[in-house]
Amino acid sequence: MKLIHRNITKDSSGQVTLIAEDGEDMWHAYNIIQAGDSLRSSTVRKVQSESNTGSSTSSRVRTTLTITVKTLDFDSKGCVLRVKGRNIVENQFVKMGAYHTLDLEPNRKFTLAKKCWDSVVLDRIGTACDPSQNSDVAAVVMQEGIAHVCLVLASMTLVRAKIEMHIPRKRKGSSQQHDKGVERFFESVMQAILRHVNFDVVKCVLIASPGFVKDQFHEYMFDYAAKIDNRLLLDNKPKFLLVHASSGFKHSLKEVLSDPAVVARLSDTKAAEEIRVLEHFYKMLQLEPDKAYYGEKEVFQASESQAIDTLLICDGLLRTHDVAKRKRLIAVVDSVRENGGTVRVFSSMHITGEQLTQLTGIAAILRFPVPDLTDDESSDDDSS
Template sequence: MRLVDKSIDKEGEGSITLIPEEPEDMWHAYNLISEGDSVRSTTIRKVQSESATGSSTSNRVRTMLTITVENIDFDTQACMLRLKGRNIEENQYVKMGAYHTLDLELNRKFSLRKHEWDSVSLERVEISVDPTKSADVAAVIMQEGLAHVCLITSSMTLVRAKIDVTIPRKRKGFVQQHEKGLAKFYENVMQGILRHVNFDIVKCVLIGSPGFVRDQFFEYMFQMAVKLDNKVLLDNKSKFMLVHTSSGFKHSLKEVLQDPAVINKISETKAAGEVKALENFYTTLQCEPAKAFYGKKHVETANEAQAIETLLISDNLFRCKDVNLRKEYVNLVDSVRESGGDVKIFSSLHISGEQLEQLTGVAAILRFPMPELEDEDSEAEED
């Protein structure tokens, strides 16, 4: 997603202009636009015109229109958002108050105006504009003297660094120069990884090469990590995975991503945090029921006691028509974060999100047991 313009006042009112560039961006747009917001974009409108003789002709004209959104339809197959609402700005082709449907598509600029941009919406904009924040897989594709450091999101690959070093050939009398050149190359690749891979987000780093280059590099990197006591690399050693590629060029990444072992590893990383959190929730619910609760009322009570360690919440709840109810969920997210809790916002298009929906869409794992919430349940059942 490309951010074109952002104009928000101190009260949180204002507009943001965006251009969706990837299929994933349409999903972000769907999560950002709520009923009651106003959206401005170009559209095609059928216009009837009457000639002097009384005959009428209809033409399709492109015009800029601003509507107040009343209905949102997301076509996941065509990657298109259909917004229906009333026109709220003077237009030579569309009367004020007339209904129109705006189609938001890839590479079509739109401006979104809200009465209040809350923290959840602003965070969504930040993630969509900076895809590195959602890239949970990294890859280093290399051969002697050439390497590409890439970040992979669910819909795109970003080359973050290209390392190109001339290494003297390994021949009689030049062995030392060859080894020096190789060490310099490996050092540059290691620095590229440290600079561009955020290990707080990235859950898997693939290192691919022909021959034994990947193995030699991996050995060099961890020898240096031990020598320099580099905690970042040492703590994340288990995230690295060595795979074979035919070259060090970017197109070899395609081979890596088709490797069954890699597919298995990557499928674990996609929404892995959410899946694990949901598993933890079910386990806690079975083993320590006083530390796991779901439903808005119980979760809010636990939050008042600052007892929430992990909040599990569906992005569907932020699309509710009731503005006040949405605010309550946003306040819940902000409050849990302020008290040091972890917040996992689940995608309703993901299987784990669907499971959470069955538990009312909001659940929490607590820091300490709250048996009084269980007592409330049993009292309610008795009544």
């Protein structure tokens, strides 16, 4: 993300001009723009014009519009953010108050104005504009006949290719058809890696599967690369890491990223840090349940007692249209930081964010037990 201009006043109002450069930046934009904000960007509008003879023609013109945001929709596959709202600045093609949808896409400049820029949104812009945050990882989770090629970005997991192929079974006395099927499958997976993995950016490519499928694929790929002298694969061979997975489906990526060898290799990435924090929370929930809680009511109470050491919150929760609820959540985030705690904002487009969402989207690891929380839990148990 490129920050072109920033003008935020002491009362926290103001505007910023940004350019989203890739799909992950579009996800950041989706979390930065909120209903009620003012958004200015170029767009294409269909215009009807009438000639002297009374005949009408339509043409598409490019113009710049400023709208008050009503709704947002993020298309993760096309990396397009559709923002719908009413026009609030006079324009020769669009009437004041008319509805229009701005399609934001990579490399299109936009200016966003807010009445109040809160700490979470400003942190998000800081993260998006810091190149050191974009430490990307690629992963291939596979089993015989199915594979998912994914990009594990700092804030989201994108499935870039899904390969499904029927592989004939081995027959008694002959495995020729089976071997040909496996070879075709491996060829398709390799081509997907070459098409979707940018080795200039990616630090590590994880190949994960049950059994020996990963080993067989790895051997096939580098035998093929040596045969045709594919320097891209051969030069980046040290980036490949073979890991066990229970299946070739996307959900297996969570266990892959939890593997100690993977965690050590990716120790400086945001994705690995989120895995560590979530694993620590689950461990606390088992071993010291009076110091690990999830749910808004419990976390808000713990925050009032200044007991939170680590706050885990999903960005989906922060996108709420309920202004009062968002203010309460931001107040908890600010309070935890002011009291020396750590705040981890999880992406709902990431495996870890999906898990946290299943736990209400908010959780906390406490410095010390909060008696009121334990008492409330006990009284609830008694009443049931």
